[in-house]
Amino acid sequence: MLTDMKKDLNAKLTRGTQRTLDAFFDAMTTLLAEKSFADISVNELCERAGYPRATFYNYFEDRDDLLTYCWIALSRQTNSADLTAVDSSRRVDVALDSMADLLESNNALLHAVLAHNPPEGPLFASLHRFIEHNARRLMLTCVDRNRFDLPADLIADHYANTVLLVLDWAYLRGQTLTRAQLHDYTHALLRGVE
Template sequence: MKYDITKKATKGAERTLNAFSSAMFRLLSVKSFEEITVNEICEHSSYPRATFYNYFDDKYDLLNYCWQCLYNQIHLEEYIDLDPEKRLYIFFDRAYEFLTVHQDIFKRILKFNSYESFLVSHFRIQLGAKMREVFNLDDCKDNYAIPCEIVAEHYCNTILLILEWHFLKENICTKVQAHEYLEYLLSSLNKKAFPK
């Protein structure tokens, strides 16, 4: 990403970044990601192309920033000291709640960006990467009889499976039911069941 999100943004930079990310989400609710151009993003954000390129290399770079904005709204940093599995359940709950609150926006976006589209595929990849970050491999090296990388992949893929099944494929289930599905599917990797 061209813009360094680790540094504290000025008020002006925050306004500009907000305008670009808001423009991207507005455009995604009326057309596919592939059809969106930088010119349209600039037009909808009321900023010139030169300003866009001060912050982003291209629309893909902006998309990465948009995903980061979504993750920031989940606020997992306060749970960094918890057990990795507890962090994953909190991540799941927060992601479920976030997707529920913004379900109308996601439905509009999915109307123009199919389940097989680049946008949805990219979202799944980015969400999986964020979950692997949450499930810090260094935290669990001695807890499982199988390699921790496999455990992390299994946990992340299971969480994605349930979120996709409910939100992207529109299968109706409550948060309690989704949590039960998650616990059931992850129970085989319980530390007690697979001691090292």
């Protein structure tokens, strides 16, 4: 997903580039808290960010590309643990906590965005794809390849989909769960392969 963007976010960014990315990130998140993603135009984004359209298109293909950048920027705010260093019995919990931390640390923004963008709409479809991509990559490190006869990719998909289901239920559908409950629900749903 990082390779689809015009800017290589894995390369060292200049201060000017980071300032421009931050301005467009702020513009997008501010507008998302005010209106539907479908109603946000590139012109509005440029006006809010304080940059001309040419600058926008130097950095992004379109609004969806900027939205992907926003998900990347938000995900970098969390403490993403090296799961290979974590005991295999705790890897799913650590990965789940990392993703839950991201949602909880952006709770006010999430609620403001939910007010204008329904969970079944295009904005949350984009978020779901981003989280699913990262969860699948993260969960691949959770799979104990010696315990299962199934392909590791299939098990990682199952883990990622289960974690996403629990996170969606807790954070997007408004169920109030403690961390212990998040862990318990996830493990109860995963028992078919654990």
